[in-house]
Amino acid sequence: MISSNPRILANKYSIRSLINSLARDYSQENFIKFSNDALIVEVNELNCLTFELAAYSPLGGHRYSGKILFNNEEVSFDEMLPILCERFNEVDTSFIDNVLNSRNNMELILREYENRDIIIDDYLSSEQLMLLGHPFHPYPKCKNGMNEEDMRLYSPEFKNEFNLIWLKCHSSVIYTNGDIINVHKAMNELANFDLEELEEDYIYIPMHPWQWSRLAKKNEVETLLQSGLITKILQGRRKWCALSSLRSLYSKDAPYLVKYSMDVKLTNSIRHLQPEEAIRGMQMETVFKNEKVDEFSQKFEVLYEPFYVALKNNDGSAIIESTIQLRENFASDNCLLLATLAEENPYTGKSHLTTLVEENAKNLKLETGNFFLARKNWFSAFLENVVGEFIKLSEEHGVLLGAHMQNIILRMKDGLPIGAVYRDCQGTGFTSKSVEKFGKKYDFISKTKGNILNPDDVNKVYTYYLIINSVFNTIISLANGDEKAEIFHLNQFRNFIFKGYKESSFLKFLLESETLFQKGNFRCCITNINENTIANPWDIYNQIENPIVSLLRRPRQYQGTLYECKTHSGQTISLRAFDLDKDIDKFHEWHNKEYIYEFWEMNFSKDELAKYIQGLKSSPFQLPIIVDINGQQAGYFEVYWAFDDRIAPYCDANIYDRGIHILIGEEKYLRTKAVYESIFHLTKFIFEDDKRTQSIWGEPREDNKKVLKLAELLPGWSHEGVFDFPHKRSNLLKASRELFYMENTNE
Structure with a gap:
């Protein structure tokens, strides 16, 4: 049962992000181990921390129960942190503070939603309801620099709305990477959205109210205010809210979104916009629009960031903490x-x-x-x-x-x-x-x-x-x-x-x-x-x-004869990789026989069939095979890794299980023992080809009764039921390795 206690949940999810980031960063070193449903961190030769797993993740997104042991004694999240830090030679004094800041913030956020449904059903809810943060980070909800009141006012999880502060500025106080005329036009377009009256000779700059409360106290900004280069401070009339990054603000009908420098520690850095980074928005827009790169896709849209602006120091440099970036708004429905x-x-x-x-x-x-x-x-x-x-x-x-x-x-x-x-x-x-x-x-x-x-x-x-x-x-x-x-x-x-x-x-x-x-x-x-x-x-x-x-099977290339044997009836059966030069004519002939295209529905041209086979041969999971009887082409088998195929959702396939499709192209072999022997030896080849293959699956059409009778006779094969593909109703057949070798009396 999942606890609803916000402190217990905050500890559990803080363990997940902290320990998963640790395990990923140091995965190539030997002090991280998995054992008996736990992740173990060896602190030193004598001591270890054990984090109980709730679910192991091959990609590293492990889930934890929240239980922590230090040398078999249970410890709390807070007690664990200084012990964990002993593992490392160099630990910054801020590390534990930031981890606890993140955990405490997460708890505060989770208390807000303790008795409320958390539903992600539109754009704004998806921005404001990121409650846990980066899943591979030691302190995903760190907001060092903000107190609880600040967070409730300005952090997106609390869904508060607020007004911007606007500065009426002389153009000489503006530091920007854009053309000042274009900057003037864009900034005042945004100001027109948020303010009632503008004086067109000035440039209006929006400030985040939390950031402005800090900026206004800086000597450089006080100097600008006293000089008259910033002549008025206004409050906007529209409501804005923070997006998931906290420093980007959104108002649905605004012509732009606004991204701010903020004096707050979020994950890996104090979030100040650096000019060398902010300039990339203009570079990207220039290339995209001039070279028509933005027309490469009907599915894809880039939100351009045409320029940044900042207040200018007396020496002409930017006041980095005042930097803001405009970003295009977009149609956010759906x-x-x-x-x-x-x-x-x-x-x-x-x-x-x-x-x-x-x-x-x-x-x-x-x-x-x-x-x-x-x-x-x-x-x-x-x-x-x-x-x-x-x-x-x-x-x-x-x-x-x-x-x-x-x-x-x-x-x-x-x-x-x-x-x-x-x-x-x-x-x-x-x-x-x-x-x-x-x-x-x-x-x-x-x-x-x-x-x-x-x-x-x-x-x-x-x-x-x-x-x-x-x-x-x-x-x-x-x-x-x-x-x-x-x-x-x-x-x-x-x-x-x-x-x-x-x-x-x-x-x-x-x-x-x-x-x-x-x-x-x-x-x-x-x-x-x-x-x-x-x-x-x-x-x-x-x-x-x-x-x-x-973790995955490596693609393999198959060529030439794959399997060959003499049957009890004296015939030689060979399985070989499909040879386009040698086999395409016969393959085309077979697919234009009524009893075959009734089930396969592939009575295509020779070129189309050749393209189909080439696609299979270049695929990492499909193997087209020709079966020869006494040196003559008799049929076609398609072998595939079931885990990769359309059958996977309908059977309990493992990664090394395979599936087959069967086509007997020569009428003289139909209703003879040759069909049975061909499928028997195909089954044997598959189990021998990879010892990890435990099952082989088949999905013939439900009305293909002849295949069902064969399945009853063949060792290891069984009928598992009926299911519906989107395009057909099929029988589900299965060959078990264990049963195949147990029931096989042919050798």
């Missing part, structure tokens, strides 16, 4: 923030994404395997309409977007993602492909600007943001604590990449590298590194085991 959708509802223990997918299954009235199929369909749509768009942008134009979950807004239709809106151009960069395409035209695209990434850097940063942070975390959320489901969706992702993008150098790295790079949030926090100002950003990256390589 949009949801991915990070919140993937988050767990702490009072149900179920992710919001799981709840959405379950609702999809009910609406579609799916029967057998309904939730499994609905989950598979949702993830397919996510890969095709969201992840694929980020990949295409990188591959075709050399543009990288810092696509972590909190920057991806999903466009939804009928419960499925149909596209995405990307925000935060500070997290963008160009690859060497961009230099090649656009470098001569734009002087800001050069190898000296800091956001030009070579292929090795792309492998690091894009792997972390797009794959580890967004794809893997979405899989963790979809699986909702089901270890097998995580492997299934990871495999689904691998096949998506393999099918569409396997020639990409980045994705080739992703599919084949033994390790992946990820940003070490725990490493960053334990020593209090500010990731925004660190000299070498790669210093906070570390390598982790690549689960695509370590």
